[in-house]
Amino acid sequence: MIHDVIPISEAARILGVSVQTLRRWDKSGKFQPSFISPGKHRFYARADIEKFSKNLFSVARAWVSATVGEPPALGFYCPTSAEFQGRLSRFELMISRIPDLKEGEKFSLVSSVVAEIGDNPFVHNLGKWPDIPGTFFGYDEHKRQVVIADRGLGVYTTLKTAKPGLRDDKDALKVAFTEFISGRTPEKRGNGLKHVRTVISKSNLDLVFQSGDAILTLHRHSDVMHFKNSAEPFRGTLALIDF
Amino acid sequence: MVITLNKFGRILTSREIGREAFAAFKSTLATLNDSETLEVDFSGVTTLSPSWADEFVGVLLVSYSDRLILKNTSNPSVKITLELIEKIHQLKFNITS
Structure with a gap:
């Protein structure tokens, strides 16, 4: 359902990584959006974001290994x-x-x-x-x-x-x-x-x-x-x- | 002279804060007579780590080893930290129950 998805900028803010990092994760298969709009905009399921952010180790690992540094959530x-x-x-x-x-x-x-x-x-x-x-x-x-x-x-x-x-x-x-x-x-x-x-x-x-x-x-x-x-x-x- | 460590906080863990605590205590320490003992009371301290302890108790151990007496050291983090400080400085604390 459309109200259960959020744009990449919002997903990046919640996870404390950059938009570029989320794009890289998508390409590598590490963490993918639930759908990509015809205009090539990525949208993420809120449930996926919540599940990912509950795994502290995954969130921290993603943050420490991101090529471009951003303050964590x-x-x-x-x-x-x-x-x-x-x-x-x-x-x-x-x-x-x-x-x-x-x-x-x-x-x-x-x-x-x-x-x-x-x-x-x-x-x-x-x-x-x-x-x-x-x-x-x-x-x-x-x-x-x-x-x-x-x-x-x-x-x-x-x-x-x-x-x-x-x-x-x-x-x-x-x-x-x-x-x-x-x-x-x-x-x-x-x-x-x-x-x-x-x-x-x-x-x-x-x-x-x-x-x-x-x-x-x-x-x-x-x-x-x-x-x-x-x-x-x-x-x-x-x-x-x-x- | 008795130093009640919980006056510096119940969680004594950062090297920077340990150094600041010792600097603040120096003027009081200067009033210690040559014959007087220095008692350090750990009651009320809930967490101690070597970083803080080395900057405060470690300095006291080196400077006042003969006159220094520690008490109420039963907290597990206090016990294990004091053992490490002894190892670092190759000196033993006088501990009373």
């Missing part, structure tokens, strides 16, 4: 560290009411991990954001998932100034999650991701973390790092936390 966008802190506070309050996390204040481990992953981009990209400053920060209370992404320099570019011997994205992630080093040496920085790994090894948290073409997976109650290569690399970082 307002509900997910933290342009500044202060905005992130404010939203983190609301997130912490929400998870502190979940019974199994409330017990023994276990929620604090979740929020501590989210805080470190979410604060990192602001520390390491200050004054260096390639296009869109800030982060995508979304969470789903029912799926018990948090997604954080940024269009910053990425872990490899950030770390190789401090550690020139780094070979690639995988090498950089290994260092970031294991060695006490930082991109802003000689100051003592960059220990947040080591903390993330330690917390995961002692709690019911799972993490998928991508930067460049390297994907790191950490499973709950384990400190073993599983790596694989992504066919869809991007410059910044993307994290999915299951709690």
